[in-house]
Amino acid sequence: MAAANRHRAGGCPGRGQNAPTASFPALTQPLASALPAPWPTPHSPQDRGLDALPLFAPPSGLDPRLEAFLQQASSLLCTWLGQTEMRGPLPALSVLPSVEPERQGLGGDRLLADLQLVMEGAFHPGHPGALAHLDPPALTASIAADLICAGLNNNLLAEELAPSLSHLERGLCAWFAGALGLGAAAGGVAASGGSLSNLMALVTARHSRGLGQCGEAVVLCSTDAHVSLVKALAVMGLPAQALRRLPVDGHGQLCTERLADELERLQRDGIPVIAVVATAGTTVRGAIDPLEAIAGLCRRHGVWLHIDAAIGGVFALAPEQRPLLAGLGRADSVTVNPQKLLGITKTSSLLLLPDPAQLQRAFGTGLPYMEPSWGGGHGGEMGLQGSRPAEILKLWLGLRQLGLDGITALVEGALARRRRLQQLLAGDGRLQLLEGPLHLLSFRPRSGSHEALAHWSEKTRAALLAEQLMLSRPLYGGVHHLKAVLGNPHTQPSHLERLAAVVAAQPCP
Incomplete structure (x- = not known):
């Protein structure tokens, strides 16, 4: 295998033409001369003998070689984070080290050098212009908790493999569920992503109804519901037509009249319903389905209601936004x-x-094969995952760093940025905006063929990338839009004004 693989990340037409201050080093040079200061070079005095890095942390005392290695790795990360605005949200070109392990294992200096090459090609979610997706910069406490989680290497499969962390997970899930209004006895489990959470919810709903062997059962949702539901039904062994997508209104919300009619029809025809899935924060426009009305229909028909609040759920933690999630x-x-x-x-x-x-x-x-639980049940009995990292630690520590006021500030700041961008783009009469109550804003020209709109979105996205402003280009209603996600706390009004100016300069179909 070749020692290095070249790849272009994301594709950035025009990228770098207007870059403010920094460019990537020419990584075909010797590594030490290619690294931009203040990255420590592999053979600098800071190495302190990292070639002798132990494979495992000694159990009988602090090893200075391990401490030095972790300090240098942290220094690399802090430097990368500190150079974010210089580099732009997307890397233009990266050289990766070989993916194959060598015959002899590498020492700490080589490991850090190879690690840096991978970091050079990474996406920068903390860049103020990173507005494409629901990927904000990481909380500093959450970063530290991830490191501690890796070092502890506990396993939430069972309590004896993660004693304190199992109790922490139960307690934090109970607090979060209570904060969302699910009741004093509520709780849950952490999972590796919303797709898995949605799948486990539907499996639980089917089990609760005794429909495990019923191949005719269906799931109801809106046309704007998340694509993870398609995968969930496939994993559950259900045909694609078992996902019944109902239309949305002009605000992107599930039409409750159509839902009521469909529930009546299915009941009349004897077709069982596994669940109704309402969405609190759709992917393209951030719409929230009418949760109270949907909950009433589900209660009337005895149907499980799952709410996919992957995007919008945290807004219920901000007092002034709680009414948006009424019915949750x-x-x-x-x-x-x-x-x-x-x-x-x-x-x-x-x-x-x-x-x-x-x-x-x-x-x-x-x-x-495990000792009985002495608490509220083993984590491996609460979902599909068996072995699990203690991901709850970074959530717990991050929430403690933020506090309730900090959570509210992030929510309100995101909404303020969305309102400002909406105000700026609304002044361009050529554009049609998809408005929603959350921090997402999608838009496109008011007229033009599908091909013309696709071309416009592609050219405009490239022009924005040249200005280090990254938006996504989703399909909605069969038409390409541009989408901004305004959850990045580093984004300032000046960035939004520049974004609007770039869009205004692009000819529309």
Whole structure:
């Protein structure tokens, strides 16, 4: 295999033409001369004998070689973070080291040098112009917790493998569920992403109805519901047509009249419903389905209500935004992803239920190779995952760093940035805006063929990237839009004004 692989990340037409101050080093040079200061070079005095790095941390005392290695790795990361604005959100070109392990293992200096090459090609979520996706910069406390989590190497499969962390997970899930209005007995489990949380919710819903062997059962959602539901039904062994997508109104919300009609028809025809999935924060426009009305329909028909609040759930933690999520507490299960706005390092998703024992009933196997739980059940009995890292640690520490006021400040700041960009773009009469109550804003020209709109979105995105402003280009209603996600706390009004100016300079179809 070649010693290095070249790749272009993301594709940036015109990228770098207007870059403010920095460019990537020519990595075909000798590594030491290619590294921009203040990155420590592999053979600098700071190495302190890293070639003798131990494979494992000694159990009987602090090893200065391990400490030095972790300090240098932290220094690399802090430098990378500190150079974010110089580099832009997307790397233009990166040279990767070989993926194959060599015959002899590498020492600490080579490991850090190779690690730096990978870091050079990484996306910069902390860049003020990184506005494309639901990927904010990481909280500093969450970064530290991720390191501690890796070093502890506990396993949330069972309590004896993660004693304190198992209790921490149960307690934090109970607090979060209570804060969302799910009740005093509520709780849940952490999962590796919202797709998995949604899947586990639907498996639990099916189990609760005794529909495990029923191939005719269906799931109802809106046309704007997340694509993870398609994957969930496939994993559950259900045909694609079992996902019944109902239309949305002009605000992107599930039409409750159509839902009521469909529930009546299915009941009349004897077709069982696994769940209705309402969305609190759709992917393109940030719409929130009418949760109260949907909850009432589900109660009337005895149907499980799952709310996919991966995007919008954390808004319920901000007092003034809580009314947006009215009805959330009436759900049978809720997905919420703190990683999407609060800066919790990936992944951070929670599946929360008023009755968390439902999870044990759906996924419990008895874990015959483990000692019995002395608390509220083993983590491996609460979902699909067996071995799990203690991802709850970075959520817990991040929330403690923020505090309730800090959470509110992040939510309100994101909404203020969305309102400002909306105000700027609304002044361009050529544009049609998809407005929603959250921190997402999508737009496109008012007229033009699908091909012309696709070309416009591609050219405009490239022009924005040249100005170090990164938006995404989603398809919505079969038409390409540009989408800005305003959850980045580093984004200033000047960045939004520059964004609007670039868009205004682009000819529309």
